[in-house]
Amino acid sequence: MKRKRFIVMTSDEKTSRSGKVYSKRIQRLRRLIVATVIASCLIPTCICIILSIKYDRLHSSYEQSRTDLNWYRDKYGTEMEILAREAEEKAEAEKIASAEVENEESVSMDVDYANVEVSGAQNPEDIEGTRYVYLTFDDGPSSNTNEILDILAEYDVKATFFVCGKPDARYTDVYKRIVDEGHTLGMHSYSHKYEVIYDSAVSFKADLDKLRVFLYETTGVWTKYYRFPGGSSNNVSTVDMHELIECLNDGDITFFDWNVSAGDDKSGSNKTTIYNNIVGNVPRFKHCVVLMHDAADKKATVEALPEIIEAIKEMDDTVIYPITDDTLPVQHIK
Protein backbone atom coordinates (compact mmCIF):
# COMPACT_ATOMS: atom_id res chain seq x y z
CA MET A 1 0.00 0.00 0.00
CA LYS A 2 1.31 3.19 -1.09
CA ARG A 3 1.92 5.76 1.45
CA LYS A 4 0.53 9.06 0.78
CA ARG A 5 3.12 11.76 1.04
CA PHE A 6 2.08 14.93 2.62
CA ILE A 7 4.13 18.00 2.37
CA VAL A 8 3.64 20.00 5.29
CA MET A 9 4.69 23.52 4.95
CA THR A 10 5.42 25.74 7.77
CA SER A 11 3.73 29.13 7.87
CA ASP A 12 7.11 30.79 6.98
CA GLU A 13 7.46 28.68 3.86
CA LYS A 14 3.91 29.55 2.85
CA THR A 15 4.64 33.22 3.21
CA SER A 16 7.86 32.99 1.23
CA ARG A 17 6.16 31.06 -1.64
CA SER A 18 3.29 33.47 -1.93
CA GLY A 19 5.90 36.27 -1.76
CA LYS A 20 7.75 34.72 -4.72
CA VAL A 21 4.54 34.47 -6.73
CA TYR A 22 3.72 38.00 -5.77
CA SER A 23 7.15 39.32 -6.69
CA LYS A 24 6.99 37.45 -10.03
CA ARG A 25 3.71 39.19 -10.76
CA ILE A 26 5.16 42.50 -9.75
CA GLN A 27 8.14 41.87 -12.06
CA ARG A 28 5.84 40.95 -14.92
CA LEU A 29 3.77 44.00 -14.24
CA ARG A 30 6.89 46.11 -14.09
CA ARG A 31 8.12 44.70 -17.41
CA LEU A 32 4.74 45.38 -18.88
CA ILE A 33 4.82 48.94 -17.61
CA VAL A 34 8.41 49.44 -18.87
CA ALA A 35 7.51 47.94 -22.27
CA THR A 36 4.44 50.14 -22.47
CA VAL A 37 6.48 53.21 -21.57
CA ILE A 38 9.19 52.31 -24.12
CA ALA A 39 6.59 51.56 -26.77
CA SER A 40 4.72 54.77 -26.09
CA CYS A 41 7.99 56.64 -26.54
CA LEU A 42 9.29 54.67 -29.53
CA ILE A 43 6.15 54.53 -31.66
CA PRO A 44 5.59 58.31 -31.82
CA THR A 45 9.35 58.79 -32.37
CA CYS A 46 9.30 56.36 -35.29
CA ILE A 47 6.18 57.99 -36.69
CA CYS A 48 7.88 61.38 -36.31
CA ILE A 49 11.01 60.15 -38.13
CA ILE A 50 8.99 58.58 -40.95
CA LEU A 51 6.85 61.69 -41.30
CA SER A 52 9.86 64.00 -41.27
CA ILE A 53 11.55 61.90 -43.99
CA LYS A 54 8.36 62.05 -46.06
CA TYR A 55 8.08 65.77 -45.43
CA ASP A 56 11.67 66.28 -46.50
CA ARG A 57 11.09 64.36 -49.72
CA LEU A 58 7.88 66.23 -50.46
CA HIS A 59 9.49 69.53 -49.58
CA SER A 60 12.49 68.94 -51.81
CA SER A 61 10.31 67.82 -54.73
CA TYR A 62 8.11 70.89 -54.13
CA GLU A 63 11.22 73.08 -54.10
CA GLN A 64 12.44 71.36 -57.28
CA SER A 65 9.16 71.89 -59.06
CA ARG A 66 9.10 75.48 -57.83
CA THR A 67 12.62 75.97 -59.19
CA ASP A 68 11.56 74.32 -62.48
CA LEU A 69 8.48 76.47 -62.64
CA ASN A 70 10.45 79.63 -61.91
CA TRP A 71 13.03 78.64 -64.53
CA TYR A 72 10.25 77.98 -67.02
CA ARG A 73 8.55 81.25 -66.12
CA ASP A 74 11.81 83.15 -66.40
CA LYS A 75 12.41 81.62 -69.78
CA TYR A 76 8.94 81.55 -71.27
CA GLY A 77 6.68 83.47 -68.91
CA THR A 78 3.34 82.22 -67.62
CA GLU A 79 0.94 80.41 -69.87
CA MET A 80 -1.05 83.63 -70.23
CA GLU A 81 2.11 85.49 -71.17
CA ILE A 82 3.00 82.85 -73.77
CA LEU A 83 -0.49 83.06 -75.30
CA ALA A 84 -0.34 86.85 -75.24
CA ARG A 85 3.07 86.79 -76.89
CA GLU A 86 1.92 84.37 -79.57
CA ALA A 87 -1.04 86.63 -80.31
CA GLU A 88 1.32 89.60 -80.38
CA GLU A 89 3.67 87.76 -82.74
CA LYS A 90 0.78 86.90 -85.03
CA ALA A 91 -0.49 90.49 -85.01
CA GLU A 92 3.04 91.72 -85.71
CA ALA A 93 3.42 89.24 -88.58
CA GLU A 94 0.11 90.37 -90.02
CA LYS A 95 1.19 94.00 -89.73
CA ILE A 96 4.47 93.22 -91.50
CA ALA A 97 2.58 91.25 -94.13
CA SER A 98 0.08 94.01 -94.86
CA ALA A 99 2.87 96.59 -95.05
CA GLU A 100 4.70 94.33 -97.47
CA VAL A 101 1.63 93.65 -99.57
CA GLU A 102 1.20 97.39 -100.01
CA ASN A 103 4.81 97.70 -100.79
CA GLU A 104 5.14 94.67 -103.02
CA GLU A 105 2.22 95.87 -105.08
CA SER A 106 3.96 99.15 -105.67
CA VAL A 107 7.21 97.32 -106.30
CA SER A 108 5.70 94.92 -108.78
CA MET A 109 4.43 97.81 -110.88
CA ASP A 110 7.90 99.28 -111.02
CA VAL A 111 9.97 96.15 -111.48
CA ASP A 112 9.64 93.40 -113.99
CA TYR A 113 11.53 90.66 -112.27
CA ALA A 114 12.23 88.96 -115.56
CA ASN A 115 14.29 91.96 -116.60
CA VAL A 116 16.27 92.31 -113.41
CA GLU A 117 19.86 92.42 -114.53
CA VAL A 118 21.70 89.50 -113.10
CA SER A 119 24.23 87.17 -114.50
CA GLY A 120 23.16 83.67 -115.38
CA ALA A 121 25.11 82.02 -112.62
CA GLN A 122 27.51 82.74 -109.86
CA ASN A 123 30.59 81.93 -111.90
CA PRO A 124 30.93 83.15 -115.50
CA GLU A 125 31.87 79.68 -116.74
CA ASP A 126 28.62 78.34 -115.30
CA ILE A 127 26.38 80.74 -117.22
CA GLU A 128 25.63 78.24 -119.92
CA GLY A 129 25.05 75.31 -117.65
CA THR A 130 23.94 75.25 -114.09
CA ARG A 131 20.90 77.02 -112.72
CA TYR A 132 21.48 78.37 -109.22
CA VAL A 133 18.50 78.73 -106.92
CA TYR A 134 18.75 80.58 -103.61
CA LEU A 135 15.84 80.01 -101.26
CA THR A 136 15.52 82.98 -98.92
CA PHE A 137 13.21 83.46 -95.93
CA ASP A 138 12.36 86.93 -94.59
CA ASP A 139 10.99 88.13 -91.24
CA GLY A 140 12.02 85.19 -89.01
CA PRO A 141 12.62 83.69 -86.66
CA SER A 142 9.06 82.64 -85.94
CA SER A 143 7.11 79.71 -84.58
CA ASN A 144 7.59 78.11 -88.05
CA THR A 145 11.38 78.36 -88.30
CA ASN A 146 12.15 75.00 -86.70
CA GLU A 147 9.75 73.26 -89.07
CA ILE A 148 11.33 75.00 -92.06
CA LEU A 149 14.77 73.91 -90.80
CA ASP A 150 13.52 70.34 -90.38
CA ILE A 151 12.33 70.27 -94.00
CA LEU A 152 15.59 71.78 -95.31
CA ALA A 153 17.53 69.17 -93.30
CA GLU A 154 15.37 66.35 -94.64
CA TYR A 155 16.17 67.38 -98.22
CA ASP A 156 19.76 68.33 -97.39
CA VAL A 157 19.21 71.84 -98.73
CA LYS A 158 20.87 75.03 -97.43
CA ALA A 159 18.97 78.31 -97.53
CA THR A 160 19.33 81.93 -96.44
CA PHE A 161 17.42 83.52 -93.58
CA PHE A 162 17.04 87.31 -93.55
CA VAL A 163 16.10 87.70 -89.91
CA CYS A 164 14.89 90.48 -87.65
CA GLY A 165 15.90 91.23 -84.06
CA LYS A 166 13.87 89.11 -81.65
CA PRO A 167 15.61 89.02 -78.26
CA ASP A 168 13.00 86.66 -76.77
CA ALA A 169 14.88 83.73 -75.16
CA ARG A 170 12.82 81.15 -77.07
CA TYR A 171 14.46 82.30 -80.32
CA THR A 172 18.08 82.15 -79.14
CA ASP A 173 18.41 78.49 -80.08
CA VAL A 174 16.61 79.09 -83.38
CA TYR A 175 19.14 81.73 -84.49
CA LYS A 176 21.91 79.32 -83.46
CA ARG A 177 20.30 76.41 -85.26
CA ILE A 178 20.15 78.40 -88.53
CA VAL A 179 23.90 78.92 -88.30
CA ASP A 180 24.81 75.48 -86.92
CA GLU A 181 22.99 73.72 -89.76
CA GLY A 182 24.96 75.58 -92.41
CA HIS A 183 22.38 78.13 -93.56
CA THR A 184 23.29 81.72 -94.28
CA LEU A 185 22.25 84.33 -91.76
CA GLY A 186 21.31 87.67 -93.29
CA MET A 187 19.75 90.82 -91.89
CA HIS A 188 16.27 92.20 -92.51
CA SER A 189 16.38 95.13 -90.02
CA TYR A 190 16.07 94.83 -86.26
CA SER A 191 12.64 96.41 -85.90
CA HIS A 192 11.06 95.88 -89.33
CA LYS A 193 9.31 99.19 -88.74
CA TYR A 194 9.27 101.12 -91.98
CA GLU A 195 8.68 104.42 -90.19
CA VAL A 196 11.88 103.87 -88.17
CA ILE A 197 14.19 102.31 -90.77
CA TYR A 198 13.26 104.62 -93.63
CA ASP A 199 13.00 107.81 -91.59
CA SER A 200 16.64 108.84 -92.00
CA ALA A 201 20.01 107.37 -92.81
CA VAL A 202 20.92 107.78 -89.12
CA SER A 203 17.98 105.73 -87.87
CA PHE A 204 18.57 103.15 -90.64
CA LYS A 205 22.19 102.81 -89.53
CA ALA A 206 21.24 102.57 -85.83
CA ASP A 207 18.76 99.78 -86.59
CA LEU A 208 21.30 98.00 -88.81
CA ASP A 209 24.07 98.14 -86.19
CA LYS A 210 21.72 96.99 -83.45
CA LEU A 211 20.76 93.89 -85.46
CA ARG A 212 24.31 93.12 -86.57
CA VAL A 213 25.64 93.23 -83.01
CA PHE A 214 22.64 91.30 -81.68
CA LEU A 215 23.21 88.52 -84.24
CA TYR A 216 26.91 88.46 -83.47
CA GLU A 217 26.27 88.13 -79.74
CA THR A 218 23.65 85.44 -80.31
CA THR A 219 25.37 83.31 -82.95
CA GLY A 220 28.97 84.51 -83.28
CA VAL A 221 28.31 85.37 -86.94
CA TRP A 222 29.19 88.85 -88.22
CA THR A 223 26.74 88.81 -91.08
CA LYS A 224 27.40 90.61 -94.36
CA TYR A 225 24.08 90.22 -96.15
CA TYR A 226 21.02 92.43 -96.05
CA ARG A 227 17.53 92.49 -97.45
CA PHE A 228 15.66 95.76 -97.25
CA PRO A 229 12.16 95.40 -95.81
CA GLY A 230 10.00 95.86 -98.90
CA GLY A 231 13.06 95.51 -101.14
CA SER A 232 15.44 98.18 -102.38
CA SER A 233 12.76 99.33 -104.83
CA ASN A 234 10.24 100.14 -102.09
CA ASN A 235 8.63 103.53 -102.34
CA VAL A 236 7.99 103.85 -98.64
CA SER A 237 11.39 105.23 -97.77
CA THR A 238 11.60 108.97 -97.24
CA VAL A 239 15.35 108.68 -97.67
CA ASP A 240 17.02 108.13 -101.04
CA MET A 241 17.72 104.39 -101.07
CA HIS A 242 21.18 105.06 -102.54
CA GLU A 243 22.05 106.77 -99.27
CA LEU A 244 21.07 103.64 -97.35
CA ILE A 245 22.98 101.45 -99.80
CA GLU A 246 26.00 103.63 -98.99
CA CYS A 247 25.51 102.74 -95.30
CA LEU A 248 25.61 99.07 -96.27
CA ASN A 249 28.70 99.56 -98.43
CA ASP A 250 30.44 101.26 -95.50
CA GLY A 251 29.81 98.14 -93.43
CA ASP A 252 30.92 95.83 -96.27
CA ILE A 253 27.37 94.51 -96.50
CA THR A 254 25.76 93.31 -99.75
CA PHE A 255 22.00 93.59 -100.19
CA PHE A 256 19.90 91.02 -102.00
CA ASP A 257 16.48 91.57 -103.53
CA TRP A 258 14.71 88.77 -105.40
CA ASN A 259 13.59 87.82 -108.87
CA VAL A 260 11.18 85.05 -107.90
CA SER A 261 8.56 85.61 -105.23
CA ALA A 262 6.42 83.04 -103.44
CA GLY A 263 3.70 85.67 -103.14
CA ASP A 264 3.05 84.26 -99.68
CA ASP A 265 2.53 87.77 -98.31
CA LYS A 266 -0.43 88.36 -100.58
CA SER A 267 -3.92 87.81 -99.28
CA GLY A 268 -5.51 84.66 -100.64
CA SER A 269 -2.18 82.94 -101.14
CA ASN A 270 -2.18 79.26 -100.34
CA LYS A 271 -0.01 76.18 -100.78
CA THR A 272 -0.90 75.89 -104.48
CA THR A 273 -0.35 79.55 -105.42
CA ILE A 274 2.96 79.59 -103.54
CA TYR A 275 4.10 76.41 -105.30
CA ASN A 276 3.05 77.75 -108.73
CA ASN A 277 4.66 81.18 -108.18
CA ILE A 278 8.00 79.57 -107.43
CA VAL A 279 8.09 76.44 -109.55
CA GLY A 280 6.52 78.31 -112.50
CA ASN A 281 9.08 81.12 -112.43
CA VAL A 282 12.36 79.45 -111.51
CA PRO A 283 12.82 78.00 -115.06
CA ARG A 284 12.85 81.58 -116.45
CA PHE A 285 16.20 82.31 -114.81
CA LYS A 286 19.62 80.78 -114.54
CA HIS A 287 20.08 82.64 -111.28
CA CYS A 288 17.10 82.71 -108.95
CA VAL A 289 16.81 84.45 -105.64
CA VAL A 290 13.49 83.22 -104.29
CA LEU A 291 11.61 85.32 -101.74
CA MET A 292 9.62 83.47 -99.09
CA HIS A 293 8.48 84.41 -95.60
CA ASP A 294 9.15 82.81 -92.25
CA ALA A 295 6.33 84.13 -90.10
CA ALA A 296 3.74 82.76 -87.70
CA ASP A 297 0.88 83.34 -90.15
CA LYS A 298 2.71 81.87 -93.17
CA LYS A 299 1.93 78.21 -92.55
CA ALA A 300 1.12 77.67 -96.24
CA THR A 301 4.75 78.45 -97.12
CA VAL A 302 5.90 75.65 -94.82
CA GLU A 303 3.32 73.28 -96.28
CA ALA A 304 4.40 74.07 -99.84
CA LEU A 305 8.13 73.86 -99.15
CA PRO A 306 8.74 70.09 -99.52
CA GLU A 307 7.09 69.94 -102.95
CA ILE A 308 8.85 73.13 -104.07
CA ILE A 309 12.24 71.64 -103.17
CA GLU A 310 11.38 68.36 -104.89
CA ALA A 311 10.29 70.18 -108.07
CA ILE A 312 13.42 72.37 -108.18
CA LYS A 313 15.66 69.35 -107.60
CA GLU A 314 14.03 67.60 -110.54
CA MET A 315 14.84 70.50 -112.90
CA ASP A 316 17.81 69.84 -115.20
CA ASP A 317 21.19 71.25 -114.15
CA THR A 318 19.74 73.00 -111.16
CA VAL A 319 21.26 73.35 -107.70
CA ILE A 320 19.99 74.98 -104.51
CA TYR A 321 22.60 77.00 -102.63
CA PRO A 322 22.76 79.34 -99.67
CA ILE A 323 23.90 82.90 -100.38
CA THR A 324 27.66 83.31 -99.97
CA ASP A 325 30.30 85.91 -100.85
CA ASP A 326 30.43 84.32 -104.32
CA THR A 327 26.73 84.83 -105.01
CA LEU A 328 25.88 87.48 -107.56
CA PRO A 329 23.25 89.67 -105.96
CA VAL A 330 19.84 90.28 -107.49
CA GLN A 331 19.19 93.97 -106.92
CA HIS A 332 16.16 95.99 -107.95
CA ILE A 333 18.03 99.27 -107.95
CA LYS A 334 21.63 99.99 -108.81
Ligand SMILES: [Zn+2]
Ligand atom coordinates in the same frame (compact mmCIF):
# COMPACT_ATOMS: atom_id res chain seq x y z
ZN1 LIG B 1 9.95 91.68 -94.26
